[in-house]
Amino acid sequence: IAGITQAPTSQILAAGRRMTLRCTQDMRHNAMYWYRQDLGLGLRLIHYSNTAGTTGKGEVPDGYSVSRANTDDFPLTLASAVPSQTSVYFCASSEGEANEQFFGPGTRLTVL
Amino acid sequence: GQNIDQPTEMTATEGAIVQINCTYQTSGFNGLFWYQQHAGEAPTFLSYNVLDGLEEKGRFSSFLSRSKGYSYLLLKELQMKDSASYLCAVEESNYQLIWGAGTKLIIKP
Numbered sequence: 001i002a003g004i005t006q007a008p009t010s011q012i013l014a015a016g017r018r019m020t021l022r023c024t025q026d027m028r029h030n031a032m033y034w035y036r037q038d039l040g041l042g043l044r045l046i047h048y049s050n051t052a053g054t055t056g057k058g059e060v061p062d063g064y065s066v067s068r069a070n071t072d073d074f075p076l077t078l079a080s081a082v083p084s085q086t087s088v089y090f091c092a093s094s095e096g097e098a099n100e101q102f103f104g105p106g107t108r109l110t111v112l
Numbered sequence: 113g114q115n116i117d118q119p120t121e122m123t124a125t126e127g128a129i130v131q132i133n134c135t136y137q138t139s140g141f142n143g144l145f146w147y148q149q150h151a152g153e154a155p156t157f158l159s160y161n162v163l164d165g166l167e168e169k170g171r172f173s174s175f176l177s178r179s180k181g182y183s184y185l186l187l188k189e190l191q192m193k194d195s196a197s198y199l200c201a202v203e204e205s206n207y208q209l210i211w212g213a214g215t216k217l218i219i220k221p
Contacts, residue, residue: 042116042199042211043155058208090154100145101209103154 002026006091006104013081013111021076021107023091031094032074033058033101034066036087043090049074050096081111114138116212118200123218124190132185132198132215140205146174146185147199149214155199158185187217195219 004025013019025032030051035043045058049068063085065077074093078085088108092101116136124130136144143162147155161167161176161183173186185198197214204210 040213042213043201043209044211045208048208100157100160103156105154 004091004093004102004104006089006107008107009105010108011110013078013109015082015111017081019078019081019109021078021089021091021109023074023076023104024072025074025091025093025102025104026072027093027102028071029093029102030071030096031099032068033092033094034064034074034076035090035092036060036085037090037106038087046076046089081109083111085109086111114204114210116200116202116210118198118212118215120213121216121218123220124187126190126192126219126221128190129186129188130190130217132187132200132217134183134185134200134212136181136183136200136202136210136212138202138204138210141178142203142205142207144174144176144183145199145201145203145209146183147201149197149199151196158198190219192219192221 007022033048034046037043044060046064047066049055052071088106090106091104094101118134146158149155159174166175171188176183197216199214200212201209
């Protein structure tokens with residue numbers, strides 16, 4: 001793989017179900033991020049990780065959790081999905097602070 | 113509070129020049145990014161301004177005035193492939209990005 005990948009590409013999910021969105025990068029970037037993008041709104045940061053083993057909360061963390069067991073992977077889990085979590089989710093990575101972020105192709109999630 | 117404003121939509125003609133403005137009010141400021149996002153795709157990096165002034169990169173230039181909380185992206189010699197959304201993002205003191213909602217640029221022949 002080259003760059004940053006996400007899976008699945010899209011998903012329709014029943015409310016109340018648990019879902020994990022996967023994100024993997026092969027650029028050995030220290031920092032990784034999860035955003036959601038909704039029509040008419042800017043990208044909003046859900047969670048981030050500055051380095052493997054550490055995570056932090058962004059602007060809209062409620063209902064989401066993340067882990068960073070190693071440098072390459074940064075999964076995002078919705079413990080019990082709700083319709084307001086319908087969105088396009090982007091994972092991104094960067095070498096560190098004050099560096100450009102590289103984005104994955106996104107996951108389109110619909111919660112019914 | 114934190115606020116980043118960009119026009120929602122702009123229209124320009126192929127071969128022309130267009131300027132997309134971004135104004136911001138944030139609690140801290142390290143720098144300002146511009147990204148391009150084609151419909152259905154991921155954002156891709158265009159520019160990063162830290163100091164006041166104009167940074168030129170081919171057909172694209174980005175300007176920053178920190179005292180005015182203002183930036184613009186200038187696109188010259190517009191091509192049809194430039195039809196996309198352009199996202200302004202401010203990097204705060206904690207290195208997190210605050211994003212504008214984006215400006216959808218429509219290029220007409």
